[in-house]
Amino acid sequence: MIFSFIVYVVLFLGGVLMMGLSFEVTGFEALTFCAGLLIFCLSLAWIMRQPGGATRRADNWDGGPGAN
Numbered sequence: 001m002i003f004s005f006i007v008y009v010v011l012f013l014g015g016v017l018m019m020g021l022s023f024e025v026t027g028f029e030a031l032t033f034c035a036g037l038l039i040f041c042l043s044l045a046w047i048m049r050q051p052g053g054a055t056r057r058a059d060n061w062d063g064g065p066g067a068n
Contacts, residue, residue, distance in 0.1 A: 008047040015040030 018036030025032050 004047065008043050011039055011043030011046060015043055 015036045015038070018039060019033055020036075022029050022033035022036060
């Protein structure tokens with residue numbers, strides 16, 4: 001659980017940092033911004049993937065507490 005949070009924070013802050021740095025980079029502004037946006041989206045996907053997490057949705061991936 002701590003490992004997932006650390007990976008999420010590193011990806012999240014790294015993506016935001018890359019998007020911010022894209023305004024300072026000359027020649028690769030769009031590529032740097034898109035890479036930062038991709039990393040940012042991957043951070044959100046990483047934290048939401050949690051199979052067996054504390055979610056109570058009916059379509060929980062592992063058939064946990066919310067599954068019928």
